[in-house]
Amino acid sequence: MIDVSVFQLLLLTITGWLDRREREALAYLIEENRLLRRQIGRRRLRLTDGDRRRLAIRAYRRRREALREVATIVTPDTLLRWHRQLVAHKWTYLSGRTGRRGVLAQIRQLVVRMAEENPTWGYTRIQGALKNLGHKVGRSTVARILKAQGLLSNIARREPLVFA
Numbered sequence: 001m002i003d004v005s006v007f008q009l010l011l012l013t014i015t016g017w018l019d020r021r022e023r024e025a026l027a028y029l030i031e032e033n034r035l036l037r038r039q040i041g042r043r044r045l046r047l048t049d050g051d052r053r054r055l056a057i058r059a060y061r062r063r064r065e066a067l068r069e070v071a072t073i074v075t076p077d078t079l080l081r082w083h084r085q086l087v088a089h090k091w092t093y094l095s096g097r098t099g100r101r102g103v104l105a106q107i108r109q110l111v112v113r114m115a116e117e118n119p120t121w122g123y124t125r126i127q128g129a130l131k132n133l134g135h136k137v138g139r140s141t142v143a144r145i146l147k148a149q150g151l152l153s154n155i156a157r158r159e160p161l162v163f164a
Contacts, residue, residue, distance in 0.1 A: 030070055037073070045073060056082035103145065107135050111145045 047055075059067055059079035067076035107130070114126050121129075123139040123146075130137050146152050 026070070033070075033073070052082050053086060055079055056086050059083060103137065103141060107137060108145050110135070111137070111142055112149050112151065115146055115149075115151050 055074070056079055059071065059076065060083040062070070064076050064080070067079060071079060110130065110133070111126060114121065114129055118125075123142045126142050127137060127139050130142075143152070
């Protein structure tokens with residue numbers, strides 16, 4: 001069986017080695033960013049929304065002091081502002097259209113075609129024909145579609161009662 005103190009020493013050695021490698025990689029990247037920033041000079045970087053989003057998400061996980069050491073493209077305040085805007089946008093988006101859904105273009109075309117091919121049909125008859133085809137549309141919707149198309153005068157407004 002392995003002694004616990006030997007295992008702890010081994011674990012501390014490995015974590016120290018990994019931590020040192022990580023710090024060296026970070027120091028290299030910081031220096032590389034500074035070099036690239038000097039080469040860019042006063043020219044402004046063009047960041048896409050995706051670039052800003054990725055930077056903001058990464059920056060939020062760091063402390064402001066750590067960001068001051070690392071961030072060379074933009075200031076830590078800018079990164080954190082981008083993150084605040086990202087969070088605000090997540091909760092203030094429009095949940096879609098409000099109100100009722102519009103009538104599908106396919107149904108509109110069908111109503112117009114039925115009215116043109118059957119000039120004696122009224123709203124209720126067209127509504128019933130649409131129902132037979134599996135479309136649930138109200139009489140007033142049929143009337144609105146026909147009015148918008150200028151076909152209202154062609155349609156019998158009141159259907160006569162037929163007694164058999």
